[in-house]
Amino acid sequence: MTPARILLVDDEPAFRTLGAQWLEAEGYEVRTGADLNGLRSQLQQFDADLILLDLSLPPHFDPRHTLAALPQFTDRPVIILTGHGERELALEALRQGAWDLLAKPMDPDLLAVVIRRAITKHQLVRELNSLKTRIGRQSPLQALIGASPSMEGIRALVQRIAPTDVRVLVTGPSGTGKEVISRAIHDLSQRAGGPFISVHCGAIPAELLESELFGHTRGAFTGADKDRDGLLKLADGGTLFLDEIGEMPLAMQVKLLRVLQEGSFYPVGGRRLETIDVRVISATNADLPDKVAQGEFREDLFYRIKGVTITTAPLDDRPEDIPLLVGHFLERQAGGGSRPPLHPDSDAFNWFIRRRWPGNVRELKSTLDSVAAIARGGVITLDDIALLYPDARTEGPSRAQATGDSLEAQVRALEIALISEALARHDNNRTHAAQALGLSRQGLLKKIERYGL
């Protein structure tokens, strides 16, 4: 097990040295600090599980100054070290969210117990929060992240059509979540217990597509040394997801049309008619009516697969989804472990929101993966981003200016980013996050509900 980390902040060098030696002997990993100003950046380098904090610190040596800064650090237990005669200040520290206070000179036995209790409770709270989040996210609809009107409309439609057997066509640019949407429809349908079989129509060579879909009998062609079921058969009782259907060769389109009309097919080389029961969901980033007009896609097949059409929007058109997606991916990266997810500071959040994402959510996710890999101390900063994207600090006009996002979308994006950041910083403690944002707890809860945070 990795040792818990403690940051000891005190202006007296001798106290720091002795304190650190004692804490290390108790099995903790320790760093020390001498002033209040460096504390925040020190925490970015060293994600402490607990802070031991003296109240009179440079540069002001004014306990009130330290107290005013305290709420910034109480996303982990802070134990205040007080001198005698500071009773009022100590009480105020507790009101500001300090975990406990101990008078100098320290009683080592008492200190050991207080530290151990604080760290254990803090770890339990983190685990509880991460479990709550995971349980709360279990509805298939909650796999569809986003608070933009576009995503809200999609979620409402998915909920309506999922229990029916209607065919669905999901269209929209690459990387905007067409497969995630299709999967959510399946997971919410009565077929959820059955298979979800995904076929990438453009990736399978035309000459193989037929046997991949319909299966084949032994000896049907060179190399067919035994009977093999196709993907249609494997999808029986479940959902067949035809991805990039616009890339399906014309000859195959005719055969697929027959299956959709009759619900049955012959495996390649076979004489026995196979009957299947599948729901078909198709996806494409192509303009199918245009392909129909060009003679590249069969009109009759288009109308067969069209059913209800869901259209996804480019990520650049819905900036308010960015902070939520960032939070979601970081949480998934953390995997519910004992360490909390990384979180971007406000400059980093702004960079993610302002940037353009031609590769949509897929590009956002892979950028986040690389940035998260080099971040230290639990926080993603603009400095981390600038290591991979040297233009990060100087990037030209904001995405909003370039794309003309509505003021409403920009305000929503900013509000979601600030709330997500405050919640992350305060370990999902809504009371503390509300205080930090200058909102009432009730007001914050309303916003959390509205944005599905």
Ligand SMILES: Nc1ncnc2c1ncn2[C@@H]1O[C@H](COP(=O)(O)OP(=O)(O)OP(=O)(O)O)[C@@H](O)[C@H]1O
């Ligand atoms: N709204 C969303 N909520 C959660 N994850 C999303 C969302 N949109 C996209 N993703 C994630 O983005 C990545 C790309 O999504 P997906 O494969 O569904 O896109 P697509 O539109 O089907 O892309 P393509 O057209 O290239 O096949 C996946 O990792 C997916 O989990």
